[in-house]
Amino acid sequence: MSVPLTLLGLLERGPSHGYDLKRDYDAYFGRGRPLRYSQVYATLSRLARDGKAVAGPVEQGSGPERRRYVITEAGVADVERWLAEPAPPEPDLQSELFAKVVLAMMLGHPASGYLDIQRAAHLQRMRELTDLKQRGDPLDVLLADHMLYRLEADLRWIDHTAARLDLLARAVRP
Amino acid sequence: MDRPHRGTAGPARAGGAPVTANLAATAESQTGTIVEARDLVKSFGETPALRGASLAVRRGEIVAVMGPSGSGKSTLLHCLAGILVPQEGQVWFGGQRLDTLSDDRRSALRRDRFGFVFQSGQLVPELTAEENVALPLLLSGTRRGPAIAAARKWFGTLGLDGLERRRSGELSGGQSQRVSLARGLVADPELLFADEPTGSLDSVSGELVMDLLTAAAREHGTTVVLVTHDARVAAYADREVVVRDGKVGTLTGARP
Numbered sequence: 001m002s003v004p005l006t007l008l009g010l011l012e013r014g015p016s017h018g019y020d021l022k023r024d025y026d027a028y029f030g031r032g033r034p035l036r037y038s039q040v041y042a043t044l045s046r047l048a049r050d051g052k053a054v055a056g057p058v059e060q061g062s063g064p065e066r067r068r069y070v071i072t073e074a075g076v077a078d079v080e081r082w083l084a085e086p087a088p089p090e091p092d093l094q095s096e097l098f099a100k101v102v103l104a105m106m107l108g109h110p111a112s113g114y115l116d117i118q119r120a121a122h123l124q125r126m127r128e129l130t131d132l133k134q135r136g137d138p139l140d141v142l143l144a145d146h147m148l149y150r151l152e153a154d155l156r157w158i159d160h161t162a163a164r165l166d167l168l169a170r171a172v173r174p
Numbered sequence: 175m176d177r178p179h180r181g182t183a184g185p186a187r188a189g190g191a192p193v194t195a196n197l198a199a200t201a202e203s204q205t206g207t208i209v210e211a212r213d214l215v216k217s218f219g220e221t222p223a224l225r226g227a228s229l230a231v232r233r234g235e236i237v238a239v240m241g242p243s244g245s246g247k248s249t250l251l252h253c254l255a256g257i258l259v260p261q262e263g264q265v266w267f268g269g270q271r272l273d274t275l276s277d278d279r280r281s282a283l284r285r286d287r288f289g290f291v292f293q294s295g296q297l298v299p300e301l302t303a304e305e306n307v308a309l310p311l312l313l314s315g316t317r318r319g320p321a322i323a324a325a326r327k328w329f330g331t332l333g334l335d336g337l338e339r340r341r342s343g344e345l346s347g348g349q350s351q352r353v354s355l356a357r358g359l360v361a362d363p364e365l366l367f368a369d370e371p372t373g374s375l376d377s378v379s380g381e382l383v384m385d386l387l388t389a390a391a392r393e394h395g396t397t398v399v400l401v402t403h404d405a406r407v408a409a410y411a412d413r414e415v416v417v418r419d420g421k422v423g424t425l426t427g428a429r430p
Binding site: 127130156 | 409411414418
C-alpha cells in the first residue's frame, strides 16, 4: 500500500496536522501496524517538497511540531489518478484494495466505479492464468491455480463490498 | 450423422432465419451479433428482475454473465433463450425478433438451434446416458439409430467412454454434467446457454467440464452464454458482463 498517497487522500478531506493524519491513518488503515511519527513527518515533508501539499507555519504550543498541511491541486490529481487506476491484480494486494475503497468512500467518490475497474482487472488476469493453465506444464498449472484462488478471494471480497457500500460509507464519512 | 464444423465466420445453417428477417439478418452479419437483448424489462409479480437490460453477443463468442444472487442474470439468460418473454424490450437472434414469436416457434428455435446445460444435469432418469444425449435429436425427428450414433461420438470426446448404457443414478455428478454437456452440444446448436454448469460440482470436476465445454465450443464455433457466480468459471470466457439490479453493467472485461 502507498503510505504517501493514503496520507494525501486523508489530507484531501481538509487541512490537517501531522498528528491528526497519523491518528486517522492508524485508525482506518494501520490495523495493528501504526505509522511512526518520523515516517509521517518525513512523508509530509516530501509531499510538500514535491508540490503535492503545502505546509503552513509552525504553530505555537507544546509537544511535537504542529503544522497544518493543505493538499494542492497536483496532490488532488495524484489521489484521483491513484483511486481510478486498478491495483496490479497480484496476490497480497488486499491492503491497497482496502485503502482505496475506504478513501473513495471517505471522499465521497463513487467507490463502486473503482471496484468495477478493479474487478475487470482481476478477471482479465484470471483469463490470462486460465489460458496459461490450458497450455502450460503441470508446474505452471499448479502456480496458476494458486494465483487464481488468491485472485478469486479478492474478487469475492470486491463483490461483497460492492453490495454493502451504502452501509460502509455511513461508517467512514464524517 | 456427421457433425458439421462451423467456424466463427461460417455460413448460416440450413433452415435458418425466415425470409422476413433478411434485412435484419444482413445487419446481423455486418455486426457479427448473433443474439441481442435490448432494454429488457421483466417482473415476476411485483418483483422486478430486469430493469432495462441490454446485451449483444457476437457469433462464436463465449460470454460470462455474472452478478449477485437475485441480480437478474438467469432471467436475462432465459429471455435470450426464448424461455421467458420480457414485458418490455426486444430480443433478437440471427437477425430475427425472438420475443414476438409464438410459443411454438420459440420452442422450435430452442429445440433446433439452441443447446442448454443447467446446474444439475437434469438428465431423464429412465433413459440411459446415450439416450439422454440423443434426446434433442430424437425430439427434432432424427431416427433412433442415427441419433444414438451421433450421441455416442460425444462419449469419447468428453471422457465418458464405457458409460453409454448407464442411467443417471449410476453416474457421478461430474459424469452427469458431462452427459448433460454432450446433450447440449449434440444437435450442433448455434448458441449454447449454460446456467451455472459447474454449480453442483467440486472444483476438479467443474474445471474438467469447463475445459471440455470451451474446447468444444471453440472447435465448432458455437456461441456460448454462460451464467455463473464463479469467477474461475467466468475466466474461461472471452468476456464477462455483470448484472446488477436488473441491468447489465457498462464496464466489462475482455480477452485481449
